[in-house]
Amino acid sequence: MKRYKRKDYIGLLYISPWIIGFLLFKLYPFIMSFIYSFTEYSITGTPAFSGLSNYIYAFTKDRLFWTSFFNTLLYVVMTVPMKLAFALIVAMILNMKIKGVNIFRTIYYLPSIFGGSVAVSVLWRFLFMKDGIVNKFLSIFNIGSVDWLGSPDIALFTVSLLAVWQFGSSMVIFLAGLKQIPNELYEAALVDGASRARRFFSITLPMLSPVLFFNLVMQTINAFQEFTGPFVITAGGPMNSTYLYSMLIYDNAFKYFRMGYSSALSWVQFLLIMVVTIIIFKTSSSWTYYEDGGQSI
Amino acid sequence: MNNFKKFVSLVLVVLIGMTLLVGCSSDESSQESSNNNTDSSSNESKNVTLRFMWWGGDDRHKATLDAIDLYMQKNPNVKIDAEYSGIDGYLQKLVTQLSGNTAADIIQIDVTWIPELAAQGDFFADLSQQKSIDTTTFDQNFLKQYSYLNDKLIGLPTGINASALLYNKDFFAKYGIDDKTVWNWDNLAETAKQVHQKDKNAYLLNFDATVSYYMVKAYVIQRTGNYWVNDDYSLGFDKQVLTDAFTYLDQLFKNGGIQPFSESAPFQGKPEQNPKWLNGELGMLWNWTSMYNVNKANIKNLGIAMIPVAPDAKDTGIIVRPSQLLTINKNSENAEEAAKFINWFFNDPEAAKILKDVRGLPPTETARKILVDNGLLDPALNEATTNATKMMGKPENGISQNQELEKISTDVIQELAYQKLTPEKAADELISRFEQKLSELKDQQK
Numbered sequence: 001m002k003r004y005k006r007k008d009y010i011g012l013l014y015i016s017p018w019i020i021g022f023l024l025f026k027l028y029p030f031i032m033s034f035i036y037s038f039t040e041y042s043i044t045g046t047p048a049f050s051g052l053s054n055y056i057y058a059f060t061k062d063r064l065f066w067t068s069f070f071n072t073l074l075y076v077v078m079t080v081p082m083k084l085a086f087a088l089i090v091a092m093i094l095n096m097k098i099k100g101v102n103i104f105r106t107i108y109y110l111p112s113i114f115g116g117s118v119a120v121s122v123l124w125r126f127l128f129m130k131d132g133i134v135n136k137f138l139s140i141f142n143i144g145s146v147d148w149l150g151s152p153d154i155a156l157f158t159v160s161l162l163a164v165w166q167f168g169s170s171m172v173i174f175l176a177g178l179k180q181i182p183n184e185l186y187e188a189a190l191v192d193g194a195s196r197a198r199r200f201f202s203i204t205l206p207m208l209s210p211v212l213f214f215n216l217v218m219q220t221i222n223a224f225q226e227f228t229g230p231f232v233i234t235a236g237g238p239m240n241s242t243y244l245y246s247m248l249i250y251d252n253a254f255k256y257f258r259m260g261y262s263s264a265l266s267w268v269q270f271l272l273i274m275v276v277t278i279i280i281f282k283t284s285s286s287w288t289y290y291e292d293g294g295q296s297i
Numbered sequence: 298m299n300n301f302k303k304f305v306s307l308v309l310v311v312l313i314g315m316t317l318l319v320g321c322s323s324d325e326s327s328q329e330s331s332n333n334n335t336d337s338s339s340n341e342s343k344n345v346t347l348r349f350m351w352w353g354g355d356d357r358h359k360a361t362l363d364a365i366d367l368y369m370q371k372n373p374n375v376k377i378d379a380e381y382s383g384i385d386g387y388l389q390k391l392v393t394q395l396s397g398n399t400a401a402d403i404i405q406i407d408v409t410w411i412p413e414l415a416a417q418g419d420f421f422a423d424l425s426q427q428k429s430i431d432t433t434t435f436d437q438n439f440l441k442q443y444s445y446l447n448d449k450l451i452g453l454p455t456g457i458n459a460s461a462l463l464y465n466k467d468f469f470a471k472y473g474i475d476d477k478t479v480w481n482w483d484n485l486a487e488t489a490k491q492v493h494q495k496d497k498n499a500y501l502l503n504f505d506a507t508v509s510y511y512m513v514k515a516y517v518i519q520r521t522g523n524y525w526v527n528d529d530y531s532l533g534f535d536k537q538v539l540t541d542a543f544t545y546l547d548q549l550f551k552n553g554g555i556q557p558f559s560e561s562a563p564f565q566g567k568p569e570q571n572p573k574w575l576n577g578e579l580g581m582l583w584n585w586t587s588m589y590n591v592n593k594a595n596i597k598n599l600g601i602a603m604i605p606v607a608p609d610a611k612d613t614g615i616i617v618r619p620s621q622l623l624t625i626n627k628n629s630e631n632a633e634e635a636a637k638f639i640n641w642f643f644n645d646p647e648a649a650k651i652l653k654d655v656r657g658l659p660p661t662e663t664a665r666k667i668l669v670d671n672g673l674l675d676p677a678l679n680e681a682t683t684n685a686t687k688m689m690g691k692p693e694n695g696i697s698q699n700q701e702l703e704k705i706s707t708d709v710i711q712e713l714a715y716q717k718l719t720p721e722k723a724a725d726e727l728i729s730r731f732e733q734k735l736s737e738l739k740d741q742q743k
Contacts, residue, residue, distance in 0.1 A: 040741070044396040044417040061733075130560040131572065150559030152715065237506075238562040239711045254389040255700050257417060 037264035042257045054264035064240070064248055065265070071156060072245040076223040079160040083219055084212070087167040091174035092204075105175070112168025121232035124162050125149065128233075152241040155234055159242050162229045170215045177211030178204070209288040217280055224273045245269055343374065345631045347638060348401035350380040351621075352387040354591055357655040364651045368641055375634055395420050402629040403639065405621045406452065408443050412695030421451040422625040427636035431644055434661040442692045443619050452622025453643060456657025458587040459617040459685035460511070462605075466598035468580040472499065480605040482516065482545065489554030492580065500556040502549065503579040505568045506707035506714070509546055509555075511583055513710070514697075515604060515614035516542040518690065522611030525697035530735045533697075536724050543713055543720035550714055558714040569595075586685070587620045587657040589678050601681040603688070617682075617689040620657035658682040699738070705730045 012019070037054055039047035058065045094105050114120045127133050128148035135145040148158040185203050194202065205212075227246040230236060236243035249269070253262035351361060358381050365377045380401055382390075388410060394400035395417070404421075406414070414420060424430055432440065435453065444452050462480065469476055472492045478484065489501040504512065514525050520541070523533035549555045556571075556579060564571040569588065573579045575595050582592065583604065593599045606613050623642070625635045642648055649664035653673050659665050668674035696702075706727060713723045 042417055043392055063730075125563045129563045129572070147559045147562075150557075150562040155562070234563060235565050237565045237711065238558055239715055239717070240708060251704070254392065257392065257413060 033263040033266055036260050037267050039260040040258075041260035041263075043253075043259045047260060050260070054261045055268070057261065058265060058268060064243065067240050068243050068245045068248040071241065071243055072224060072226075075156060075160055075226060075244060076220060078157060079163045079223045079226075080216065080219050082160070083164045083167050084170060084215055086164055087170035087215070088174050088208075088212075090167065091171045091178055094171075094175060095178045105172075108171060109168040112166045114166075118228065118232050121162065121229055124158075124229070125233050128158050149234055150238055152239045155238060155241050156230075159230045159233055162233070163223065163226060170219060173211055173215055174208070177208045181207045206289040210290060213280075213284050213288045217277055220276060220280065221273055224269065224276070344376070345374065345634045346376045346378060347403060347631055347635055348378045348380055349403040349638075350391070350401035351405035352382055352384045353655065354383070356590060356594075360652050360655045364642065364648050367647065367651065368638060372637075375638070377638065392417070398628060400626050400628075402626050402631055402635045404624050404626060405455065406624055407621055408619050409698045411446060411451070411622075412698065413700070415446055420624075420627055421446075421449075422627045422629065422632055423449040423451070424453060424625065424636070424639075425450040427625075427633070429633065429636045430640045434644055434663050436660070436662075439617075439619070439660070444622060452619075452624035453639065454619030454621075454660045455623055456587065456620035456654070457617065457660055457682050457686065458585050458620040458657045459682050459689070460515070460604050460615050461584065461586045461589070461681055461685065462581055462602045463584050463589060463592050464581040464600045464602060465574075465577050465579075465596050466600045468499075468577050469600070471577075472496070472580070474580070476600065478602070480602060482605050482607055485605045486545065486548060486552070486554065489549055490552040493553030497553075499578050499580070500553060500573075501580040502555045503561075503568050503571055503574045503582040504549075504555045505561060505565045506558070506710045507566060507703070508568060508583045509710045509714075510703060510706045513539075513542045513546060513706070516545060518612050518614040519607050519610035524691075524694050526694075526699075526702065526731075526735065528694055528696065530696060530739045532728065532731060532735075536728060539724040539727065540721050543723045546710070547713060547720045550716075555714075558711060585620075585657075586678060586682050589675070589681075590654065593675075601677050603681070603684060606688070612690040613688050614690045615685050615688055616693060617686050618692065619660065654678065696735075696738075701734055701738075702731060705734060 036047055038049060038051060040050045040054075041047035090108055094101060094108065098104070111120075128135075130145060130147065130150065132148070134148065139145065147154065149155050181204065185207070186199060189199050189203060225246055226244055227250065230242040230244050231247055231250070234242045236247050245265075246269070249262045249265045252258045252265060349361075349365065351357070353361070361381070362379055365379055369375060369377060378401075388407075391400065391404065391406070392414075395414075400420075425432070430453070432450070432453065439454065439457070440450070444450055444454060466476060468474075472495055474488055474492075478488075485501075492499055492501045517534045517538050518525060520538050521534050525533050527533050550557070556573060558565075561568070561571055561573075568574065568582055569584070569592055571579065574582065577596070582588075584592075586601065589599065589601055604615060606615070623639055625632050625639070629635055642652070643661055644663065646663070646667050649659060649661075649667045650671060650673065652659075652664075653668060654675065658674075658678060659668065665674070665679075669679070709718070709723050709727045709730070712718045712726070713720065718726060
């Protein structure tokens with residue numbers, strides 16, 4: 001019994017760097033931001049307790065709150081399905097037996113390594129501007145130039161394309177999921193004369209649904225927090241059409257020095273993400289399929 | 298034996314954990330220890346390490362680094378760590394460092410940040426208390442207007458910066474615009490209209506929403522003679538004047554004077570990067586004299602002129618202010634050494650020759666003279682700054698430069714540009730949003 005306890009102790013020591021990091025850089029800021037959200041606090045100086053006023057202000061007076069709120073919802077609804085569909089298609093192509101498939105897998109993963117970097121966002125700006133490459137390409141087919149970033153109706157879509165382009169991590173997870181599907185199922189279906197589409201909808205998709213569920217949750221959370229793309233490409237414009245919620249938090253924290261208010265905004269964002277995630281979890285039982293009847297979750 | 302191994306591994310784990318923790322703590326302790334090490338080798342004067350933080354472009358970085366090298370050669374006991382970057386995120390980093398007490402000893406700041414920084418706390422040392430800095434070489438009026446906060450001299454201006462029109466001379470020649478034109482609101486609007494009539498792809502003005510906001514402010518101030526927003530948080534203008542300003546702006550959009558925002562939107566906040574401006578299809582950028590060198594690097598024949606001033610203006614609305622201020626951190630342990638460096642930086646002839654005009658026209662008479670004598674100063678820049686100084690309006694007060702008011706204004710201007718609002722509606726909208734925001738800001742002051 002004594003021996004067992006000491007082993008526990010050593011185990012804790014081994015993961016102590018992570019635990020210390022978690023306590024200092026995750027849990028502490030997490031708790032403090034909750035406390036600050038009930039104060040008026042300007043990064044320096046002492047926070048002054050102000051009750052729920054930050055939350056009330058956000059919901060009743062801050063017009064940019066609702067603008068950015070709906071922009072973000074729209075962004076999530078546009079980005080996540082596009083990204084998942086794209087990632088799945090590419091994963092299925094890369095799952096085929098092609099020569100040099102590993103090279104392609106690496107290449108297609110590259111955009112995700114570049115990630116949300118500023119350089120890529122700048123590149124995006126030059127691709128999609130008025131005289132940019134995309135419009136030049138379209139003009140070959142006599143399609144008039146589109147204000148990809150200049151029109152308040154289209155800009156958010158253009159920005160969301162950047163996120164779709166970074167499909168690599170979902171793609172790799174899909175690929176791993178596809179490898180797990182037993183080949184016998186397809187062979188049996190072929191014998192029964194099932195078409196390609198039929199095989200996809202009756203075998204691939206159900207067998208892949210737990211992976212799809214995982215990707216859906218992760219990508220939804222990511223999309224709610226998107227910042228770099230719209231910040232660098234359009235700076236929230238034109239007419240605030242790409243002004244996302246995280247930019248509102250950033251502006252209030254670092255431009256206007258309202259740390260208390262932006263902590264409150266962060267908590268609203270956290271609760272929103274949590275609610276959406278719970279909804280996805282609750283509905284998942286009706287559309288995910290586990291071979292072991294869902295024991296693993 | 299087995300127990301011993303366990304003991305060793307335990308010690309190692311603790312050590313790793315500790316180094317991780319120590320690695321995160323401030324680097325002051327490591328600096329101190331290195332100072333102590335070298336202290337024993339030199340007996341003359343105390344060895345110090347100063348941190349100097351600034352933002353800028355490549356020219357400024359190179360010149361400043363050269364100046365620092367020369368200073369370190371002359372003062373072997375002083376080591377200066379340069380911390381330089383672009384302007385993006387600079388203020389955010391600075392504020393975080395100031396509140397965490399890890400900011401550099403010598404800090405470059407922008408005068409427009411002073412009101413907001415001052416509201417956060419008392420960060421900068423009073424330079425008038427530093428005997429080693431000679432401030433008599435500066436224009437005292439200029440110092441009074443911008444460098445004092447609550448009777449403390451918190452910084453010294455690195456250069457003189459004035460509102461100005463930067464224009465492409467080749468563009469002017471192509472569309473037959475006189476290089477010597479003195480601009481007022483009427484001839485600006487007329488010329489802008491004519492240029493676009495001659496060439497559908499060309500626009501006289503390279504304006505984004507922020508630049509349009511400068512213009513609206515200047516237009517209004519010239520009519521009223523007031524501050525944009527008064528110190529008591531009331532508006533310095535009425536609806537009529539603002540409607541006129543928006544009507545003027547609206548005409549510029551409708552006549553093709555300004556490139557439509559739908560095209561220039563990706564370059565909001567950075568009009569100097571607009572490819573059409575770089576290709577010479579836009580003629581003129583309303584900006585600052587300090588941006589002259591940056592733009593000159595991209596546009597071969599760059600001219601500089603005074604902003605439009607109405608003949609009957611009550612106040613020219615021309616802003617002349619320090620390019621930046623150099624300040625000393627109040628918590629610096631080596632404030633005296635920092636002060637010596639700053640004195641050298643501003644008053645030494647060799648420093649002046651190295652630093653040239655990378656921070657705008659030098660603020661001291663002596664430095665300007667050295668540059669002129671050595672042919673290191675662009676005559677056009679010198680002339681434009683001198684002229685602007687002669688005609689300058691009264692300096693902007695703090696609240697007029699507020700970031701949240703700027704956000705409201707650029708939002709409304711975009712709605713005007715996309716024709717979602719008429720000039721009159723835009724004026725209503727701006728005034729009502731300003732009044733709401735100003736009353737909030739006023740409440741916070743209490």
